[in-house]
Amino acid sequence: MNFIKAGTDSQGHPVELFYQDLGQGSPLVLIHGWPLDSQSWEHQLLELPRHGLRVIAYDRRGFGKSSKPWDGYDYDTFADDLKAVLEELDLQNVTLVGFSMGGGEIARYMSRHNGARVAKVAFVSAVTPFMIKTDDNPSGVDKSTFDEMVDGVKKDRADFLSDFGKKFFGVGVLDHSVSQATLDWTQSIALQATAKATLDCIYAFAATDFRQDLATIKVPALVIHGTSDKIVPIETGGEQTAKLLPQAQFLEYDGAPHGLNVTEKDRLNQDLLAFVGQSVNVATPSAAY
16 A cells, blocks of 8 residues: 655654555646545546546545544644645646645645645635634634534544435435445445544634635636535635635536535546646546447
């Protein structure tokens, strides 16, 4: 398995990040959302490397196969971890794609590390610019929502994640956007994380203000958000991010839930390929038997 060294934790133990590195060509780095890991990019990892791209996806610390330290679940540390990925693999002219809380890594990396090695950025269902509702952020989400998430994880993490997965994909009585098998699969991924990492990341993505970070971004940007996102409402995420990145391309996916990298996989793959200049039709088989 492939691992990248990302320094040490507060006890001096080494932190290693597991990563997948597929294909050849222009580098594209996928940063996963909460509470999943790089496996959640399955549909992008299957398709994007077919089109002249080198696609890298890694597990955030505390999740998947990466090291699981007790602490370090803050966006400065996450941005430093991303820096370690780019430097150890010696990637240049990279396109960063951040899903949900992964959008925060991009914003903080671009300000904290001056956007080194990065050519383009894409925010997909992202938590940027600021999730929690405050007097100067009226489009945010009420703090009680995050308090309920914390309580749910502490009380019964498995049960909470089961319900969260349905909301994540917009599954309802009459809407079966994904199968029960997919819900079971994503829950199994989420449970590979530690409870501490799962909890601390809620505090991180809820309370971190990325508005000043976004102001430092000068490279081409893409913002993608579903209009039916019940995890990060488009009014909180995509719309506000696009306002702070006035030159960004903003694509609204009508009716799409939070987990659109699964429910709208072909459209997302097409839009990402177009963004990096590799536009093809991905809705049809790309290889013959």
